[in-house]
C-alpha cells in the first residue's frame with residue numbers, strides 16, 4: 001500500500017484494556033485535536049529495511065514547526081513540486097497551496113495499533129512519489145541511529161554507582177517499548193482517522209505530542225496491574241470493618257509445627273515420601289543442563305487421571321424466541337419442573353433435627369451439591385445413590401452434625417422424593433397448545449418415586465448413565481432429536497425449545513445442537529446463580545410463569561436476552577466444574593486465573609503452566625505442587641486442592657488469595673509505613689522459617705510472592721510460588737547440599753541476595769537477605785539498583801551484585817531503621833550451611849513495635865491508612881455514598897490528594 005496522508009486524532013479511551021475505569025474517565029476528559037500525518041504500513045518499511053516495527057502501521061506527524069529537543073533535526077521538508085533539497089519530498093498536489101513549507105517529522109514515529117481489517121476512511125487526496133518515499137525511509141533510518149547516539153548521552157542516566165556512565169550503555173527499563181504498553185489486548189487503535197480535511201488548518205502547530213505526554217501519564221497512573229483486584233479486596237475488607245466484624249486473625253508468630261533437630265531438618269513418616277518425590281524430580285532449573293533423555297519428555301508422572309469433560313463449542317448468537325417458532329418443549333426436569341433443592345434442604349436438616357443450624361438454606365444446598373459433584377467426578381462408576389449418601393455424610397460432617405446410619409437412610413429417602421414446583425401445572429397448560437412436551441430422563445436410580453408428571457409429558461426413552469447430574473452430555477441432544485424426528489421427520493433443531501436450570505450441563509450442548517434455550521433462574525435455586533463466561537445467549541426468566549407470560553405476549557425485551565459475542569475469548573474450564581473468568585497474575589511459570597465453581601460459585605485460583613515446546617522444557621508446576629506437599633500444614637502456605645494435567649497444560653487448583661504485597665504497595669501510593677513493615681516482617685520470617693524447617697529454601701523471596709488471605713484469613717500473609725525452591729538437605733544422606741559457585745542466577749535480581757549475582761549456590765542465609773531487601777523495597781518503594789544501565793544482562797547482574805555488596809546498600813541502610821542494618825549484618829555473617837536466627841530477627845521487629853507502642857493488630861496500611869503520609873488510592877469510582885463514608889471514616893481516615 002502506498003504511503004497515505006491522513007488526518008488522525010488521538011483516541012485516549014481506546015486503550016481501555018490497560019487502564020482502570022477511573023483512568024478511562026480521566027482519559028475521556030482529555031481534549032485531543034486532529035493532526036495531519038503520513039501513514040505507512042510497517043511492512044512497507046520492512047521492505048525498505050528500515051526497521052521491524054511492532055505495530056501494523058506508523059504515523060509520522062506533519063507540522064509547520066520542526067521537531068525540538070531530543071528530536072531536533074529529525075524531519076524532511078514537504079515542498080511544492082518544484083522545490084528541491086537533500087531531504088525534500090514532493091507531494092502532489094502541494095498540501096500548502098500558498099507555498100509555505102511543512103515538515104514531516106521522521107521521529108518520533110507514532111505506532112498506529114489499528115487492526116488491519118478495520119474500516120478506515122479513504123486517505124486524503126495527496127500523493128508522495130516513489131523517489132520521495134525512498135528518501136523518507138532513508139532519513140528515518142539515519143535519524144534512528146542518531147537518536148540512539150543521543151539517548152546514550154542523556155545526562156540523567158544512572159549507573160547505580162559513583163563512576164561515570166559508559167558510552168552506549170542501555171537500560172533494561174527502556175527495553176519495554178511504549179508501543180507495547182499502548183497496544184490494547186483487543187488491538188484497538190488509539191488513533192481515530194478523520195475522513196476529510198474540512199476546515200482543518202495545516203498551519204496550526206499540532207498538539208499531539210503534549211496530548212501523548214498526558215496520555216502516558218494517565219496510563220502510568222491508572223493502569224497498574226491488580227488495581228481493580230486490590231481495590232475490590234480492600235473495599236471488601238473495609239466493609240467488614242465498617243460492620244465491625246473484623247476480627248484480626250494474626251497467626252502465631254512461631255508455629256508449633258516447626259520442629260527442627262539441630263540445624264538441619266529430619267524427614268520422617270509422611271513427609272519422607274513427599275520429600276523423596278520432590279528430590280526425584282529434575283526441576284528446578286538451577287544451572288545444570290537437563291539430561292538429554294529427559295529433555296524431550298515430561299518428567300513428572302501424573303498421579304491424577306486426566307478428567308473427562310466435553311468442551312463447549314463456540315456459541316452462536318441466539319435468535320429471539322417467538323412462541324410460534326417452536327413446536328417442541330423439552331424440560332430438563334430438575335430445576336425447571338422438579339424441586340430438588342427443597343428435597344436436599346429437608347434431607348440435610350433432617351440429619352440434625354435438634355441442632356438449630358445457622359447455615360442458610362442456600363449454603364446447605366451448595367455444600368451438598370459441591371460434595372455430590374466432586375464425589376461423582378472422583379467415583380464415576382459408583383451408583384448415584386452411594387454418591388448421594390456420601391455427600392449427605394460429608395455435609396453432616398462439615399456442619400458438625402453427629403449422625404448414624406438410620407438418620408442417613410431416612411435423609412436419603414427424603415432426597416429421593418422431590419416434588420414439582422408450584423407453578424408447573426398452570427405453566428404446562430399454557431405451554432401445551434398443540435406442542436409436544438418432553439422431559440429428559442433422570443439418572444435411573446436417582447428417584448425411587450417418579451415425580452408426578454402430567455400424562456402428556458413424555459419421558460425421553462434413553463439409556464442414562466449412572467449419574468449425569470454434573471456432567472455435560474451432548475448425546476442427550478442427539479437422542480432428543482431422533483425421538484422427535486420419529487413423529488415429526490421434518491423438524492428443525494431450532495424449533496425445539498429446551499428449558500433448563502443447568503447452565504453448564506444442558507445449555508452448552510443444546511446451543512451447540514442448534515436448539516433454542518430458556519434458562520429458568522429461580523432466585524432461591526443456587527444453580528440459577530451460575531455465571532458462565534462462555535456466555536451462551538439464551539432466554540432467561542425467573543420461573544415457568546414468567547416464561548409463559550413472555551411467550552404469550554411475545555415480548556422482545558432485550559434485557560432478557562444475552563446477545564453477546566463470546567467468540568473473542570473462550571476461557572478455560574478445569575475439571576469440568578471450575579470456570580476461569582479473569583487473570584489474577586502472570587509470571588514466568590504460568591498464568592493464575594480466578595475461577596469459580598459452576599454450581600456453588602465458590603472462588604479459587606488456578607495456576608496454568610503450558611510446556612514450552614520450543615525449548616523442550618517440561619512444566620515446572622508439577623514440581624511446585626510437590627513442594628507444596630512438603631510444606632503442608634502451615635497457616636500461611638496454601639495446600640493445593642488438586643493438581644494435574646488438563647488440555648495439555650499443567651494445572652494447580654488452590655484457594656483464592658487477595659492481592660500480593662506489591663499490588664498493595666501500589667495501592668498505598670508507593671510504600672508502606674514502618675508499622676505495616678514490622679507486622680509483615682513478623683509473618684514473613686515465620687513463613688520462611690517454616691519452609692526451612694521442612695528442608696526447603698525458597699530462593700525467590702519478593703513482594704509479589706507474598707499475598708494476603710481472604711475472608712477470615714485476611715490478616716494472614718501467605719507465601720506463594722515455590723517454582724524455583726529447592727531442598728537444601730539431601731533426604732537420602734540427610735546432609736546439607738554442598739557449596740558451589742558455578743550456578744546460574746536464580747530468583748528475581750532486584751531482591752535476590754548478593755551471593756546469587758556471583759553464581760553461588762543459595763541457602764537459608766540468602767532467603768533472609770532477600771527478605772531484608774524485600775522489606776526495604778516495601779518501605780522505600782524503590783531500590784537503588786532498579787533501572788540501572790549496563791551494556792549486557794551479565795554486566796548488569798554483576799553491577800547489581802556489587803551494589804548490593806557495597807556503597808549503594810550501605811547508603812540505603814543508613815537511611816533505613818537500624819533493624820535493617822542488624823538484619824543484614826546477621827544474614828551476611830552466616831556461613832553457607834548456617835541456620836539463621838529467626839527468633840532474633842523477629843525480636844528486632846517486635847522490639848521496634850513495642851518501642852513505638854504499636855499493636856500487632858492486623859490493621860495494615862490498606863485497612864487503616866493513619867500511618868501513611870499520602871493515604872491510599874481508592875479510585876473515585878469506588879467512592880462510597882455519604883452515609884457509608886461518614887460511618888466508615890470513624891474507622892478509616894481516607895485521603896485523596
Ligand SMILES: Nc1ncnc2c1ncn2[C@@H]1O[C@H](COP(=O)(O)OP(=O)(O)OP(=O)(O)O)[C@@H](O)[C@H]1O
Nearest residue numbers: 584585587588589590592605655656657660704721
Ligand atoms: N492463590 C492465588 N490467589 C490469588 N492470586 C494469586 C494466587 N497465586 C498467585 N497469585 C497471583 O499471581 C501472581 C503470580 O503467581 P506466581 O508467583 O505463583 O507465578 P509464577 O509464574 O511462579 O511467577 P514468577 O515469575 O514470579 O515465578 C502472584 O504474584 C499473585 O499476585
